[in-house]
Amino acid sequence: MSDTTLRHETDKRVVRTKKALKAALFRILEEKDISAITISELTTKANVNRRTFYTHYRNITDILTEIEGDLVDSLTVLVDKFDTKDFKRSTYELFLGLNELITVEFDYYFHLVRVDMRGMLMSRLKKVVKNTTDKLLEQICMRKDKDMTLMSSFIVGGFFNLYLEWHNHPDEISIERAAELVSNMVSSCVEDIRARS
Numbered sequence: 755m756s757d758t759t760l761r762h763e764t765d766k767r768v769v770r771t772k773k774a775l776k777a778a779l780f781r782i783l784e785e786k787d788i789s790a791i792t793i794s795e796l797t798t799k800a801n802v803n804r805r806t807f808y809t810h811y812r813n814i815t816d817i818l819t820e821i822e823g824d825l826v827d828s829l830t831v832l833v834d835k836f837d838t839k840d841f842k843r844s845t846y847e848l849f850l851g852l853n854e855l856i857t858v859e860f861d862y863y864f865h866l867v868r869v870d871m872r873g874m875l876m877s878r879l880k881k882v883v884k885n886t887t888d889k890l891l892e893q894i895c896m897r898k899d900k901d902m903t904l905m906s907s908f909i910v911g912g913f914f915n916l917y918l919e920w921h922n923h924p925d926e927i928s929i930e931r932a933a934e935l936v937s938n939m940v941s942s943c944v945e946d947i948r949a950r951s
Contacts, residue, residue: 771806772810776821778796779791782795788815793813822878825856829882829883833883845941846933846934846937856921913936916932
């Protein structure tokens, strides 16, 4: 077996092992708080030995930190595609993209939004979007002041609060309609900011 093949097989095993640990962690988190979970319980549920666990992580919270980092990195990629010339369409696509990240590409991350007791994940996600929003508004208005910072916070907060509200009641309104609502609201804010500049 060549070095490349061996490395590929090892990479696949690492991915499988980490996915098993993450899935097991979410199953357990549905029943108890993270502080009550033991590594023995987690590794048994994931069908992974303790030594393998310690090869990848120091403790259970390292798993959540890695998951949060992965999701934030993926969201950063989405945000980087934002087109300032079409805020409405870009916001719509960002909203749908966020939902896809949480529920499709990272299906176990779907649980992380519900388990995010301290709001740490949402804070990190908001920070990624806020940094971009700050830059975009600065480009549009050719200025950076307290008004812009407040408007940026308002836009980002509204975006995520609307997502969380939709997420809690997905049967009441379609994801497309929720994305349309958020994109209309963000677009109105941006137009108001443009008009005042």
